[in-house]
Amino acid sequence: MIIAGDQPAGKEVVVEEYQQHGDPQREKNKKPTVLLVEDNEDFRFYLKDNLQEHFCLLEAANGKEGWQKALALHPDLIVSDVSMPEMNGLELCTKIKQDKRTSHIPIILLTALVGEEYQMKGLETGANDYLCKPFNFEMLLSKIRNLLTLQTTIKKVYTKQVEVQVADISIQSVDEKFMAAALAFVEENLQNANLSVAELSKHLCISRVSLYKKMLLLTGKTPVDFIRSIRLRKAAQMLEKSQLSIAEISYEVGFNTPHYFTKSFKAEFGVLPSAYIRQSGKDSPKKAG
Template structure:
């Protein structure tokens, strides 16, 4: 492969940068030249050639060049080689001044450093859902990230092993994973996700070039939410992601509303609703006891602490500690509105040992201080 770079001055006195990349390979047939920049297009090559690509690289290259106001051309002869030429035009002063080094953003599109993502205490600042992309092909991974970053925060991993570690530290809302990867493939990664209490609730979409029904069935039997074969329509993938995230959000809202409006509902049919009712009953029973812990709640529910966490998190979107606190805060609202108790007395009544902590968490939960909430007339209580 040969790379050359030169500059010229055009008629508008602008500097033109010309980059040429050439090889002495098998070349491209004339009737395929117009299609090589299409996504997923692949020219027929001998089976003896390894690393044949996925048909994404040239499409991405052309988009980059266009973003910089340039264009790219190709000149090729079969069995002789191919030459790509990139033309970029910019003001002369831009050449004379120092050119800043490009910033690599191969991990997160939200401008977050990799070290921050590896920190288990890391918290996403944006309200966009977080997607984890696990794909060993860099071009294809970039293609997915570039098209999804408008709607979601994107985390990346090059294989299942790396992806698993980042899933544990980042806690994404959904995982999109390739099937065929080194270190750990997508099937094994999906099994690992569904077998772990911390991640079992996460939806997984598997992507693969394998098209037989048996292979798709293996993927779905691991617990994957959906399965797509390459090449695919990106809009369909985006629609599947949105639907899965909406279903997940709807499930959480259902049980969050149950906590707020029906904490002691008695006529319940489903197993999950019965579990929530029993959970609320035990918290209600110990409402004013600030020393009531998750360990005691686990014992009252005849479950281990791990088992309780695994059950409560996917149903409510909260950990057991957060669920207990939310329940206490919800019970404080009618006391603030309708009783003659002080804020400190209300805090103690619903199990907070420190009124300042009560005020802090109340504001986080309802976006106002309890002192302001207590001034609202009962018939004007916000929904």
């Protein structure tokens, strides 16, 4: 079955609310909750009509309403159109992924815009997957199920990690091996200021698009942010333990200039490197170089 493309937005419909907790019907069915964010009433009804057999559904007529419901009701997954009034799908996706209360929620974006550049733009905002209209409904259903299954698997893995000593955990899952390989590669190339996402994706034998999806799902960060975060955390360790100056450390972890390093460090940790040194209790603060 093929779904038609974007149409003019219809009238806002009355949305049936499902409570996150204490909903007898949800407890009975044990169905995951999916939030549909779509301004076109007919298209939203079509999605609801086809998905309601498999999921408990919430509805929102635009991104602003979708954000409010995501924050209040914490759905298991969000399916959102890109082109909407009030707040578009890309803006919604950015808000969802940047807020600690909702950043774990997988998002699938729907759009009539085709082309890899649009797909990359959607993924860079934090979307977990992207589907161009018109599309086969079974494809959407499959993507939703796959993301929910992966999310459940990840929760089980990290719940287990909390219960045992980290040192005793042997890396077994595909995701753990993936993250270990990514971390090792970045650390091996820490002094390479030109280390790129393309090099990381090549080393991991995965496309750039797939790398974006996987990194966002597992860490909540884009590949660029992941690389920068590893650099900065290594720098923090060096600030605490080494006798190098701040400028020397900035070059050691792959920053081209101490100024950019200082700016990035403050964005990551909330303090300047010099203040971080003082907070760590070292007697002799390092010079800015």
